[in-house]
Amino acid sequence: MSTPVLEAKGISRHFGGVKALEEVNFRVYPGEICALIGDNGAGKSTLTKILSGADRPDSGTLSVDGKPVVFDSPGSAQQHGISTVYQDLALAPELTPVDNLFLGHETLRGGLAGKLGVLNRGSMRAKAVEQFARLGVNLRSLSVPISSLSGGQRQSVAIARAAMWAGRVIFMDEPTAALGVVQTDRVLQLIRQVRDTGIAVVLISHNMPQVLEIADRVEVLRLGRSVAQMPIANLRVDDLVSLMTSGTCAAMEGV
Template sequence: MASEEELPPATGGAVALEARGLIKRYGGVEALRGASFQVCAGEVVALIGDNGAGKSTLVKSLSGAEQPDGGTILLDGKPVVLNTPTAARKLGIETVYQDLAVAPDLDPAANLFLGRELVRRGIAGKLGMLDKAAMRSQAVEHFQRLGVTLQRADVPIGSLSGGQRQSVAVARAVLWASKVVFMDEPTAALGVVQRERVLDVIRRVRDEGIAVVLISHNMPEVLAVADRIEVLRLGRRVARFTAAEATLEHLVAAMTGALSQEGAA
């Protein structure tokens, strides 16, 4: 295993999003203690760690939901301030949360454009009339490109399977993301077949050149889909692995403190 300085990005692509020495305190609790992180365009990076390691706080800091007390965040090599989720989205950073945040009574196309609806041209658009045909057409094209297969596209999303709902949530994030997509436990509570379909969508997202950050407790899943793995422990990055060199034993040892890579913090 190489040190951080010796370990190149798995894809060799340009760094899309980077955190350097982030610090975040909640009263007397220091959730991030100089945490660093890096994801490149066109790669899947898994962010792992035990409960309390700082994963959620780091992701919230990188997606605009929380403001770090110290450190630097860089997008395409330039320092940025992500003071709200809206600011992050405007810069091409999207997040798929574990609870999906979909509107169950709307169909997949309406969910895809939720909050970004297309309106008709001319006076109809000025009156706020939606262009449902255009949204449905673009949604079908987007789903096909990502390999998302739905039983029906004209029914409320709440009537679809868990895997299909998750695929729609991922597809929505990808439609609007130009840089990075964070995915928080995207296959939690899914069956084996549904899980594999979502993982296939993640691979297709990566192949489109978008950086994907996967937060997961499922180590076999991490090893199956990630190009690179970064490990947090007690608010700091303690290890980095390429998928080719990582084993389940390495990951567990790094998470528990039995293994660390000098210079990786």
């Protein structure tokens, strides 16, 4: 197997007397969908914050493409091609899909206009159209406030934005939690599209049937420890539940 695009070894994080993570290992490979699962309190949120630069571990190491790295902020992680789509999406509701796609990455016009902060909206729109087309994202309009779009379309814009500025890994926290069946199917297809571009996707989810449907591999946390790193093939919902609650399952025999 290839070198992990992002790997964590021996990650520990304590909050006073609470051991949120203890010697946790994690890895994700280029062009795969890796599900990060665990019961409430297993440490998923803490690990995700560390891997995306929002928190620092007490001990352990991180590497990108096999090279040691230190993330001291989300911006630092983004510089290494790592981004996160949180449940609240972090979109500006009054701005258009194009403006949201370039939020924090605005393109300025050349010359004096650019020095005065004038945006090159033509260039931004053209690149947005290209990005949405590349990922198969179909929006009702690129010119309306994003608050007027459906939940699935807003989620699609957030994912497309992360894919545009993250060249290696995207963390997605419960990306279909508030969506209906049709919108969920569209978002899952978009996640596959992102994976097929070579970007690794880490899916944090409590929806086990969905994990089985879309993930290539699963990493399981239990009580702040790593208990499994294995392909999703041949696993069942009962296996995933058993891994989260007891740290083992029948499918682990011989693995």
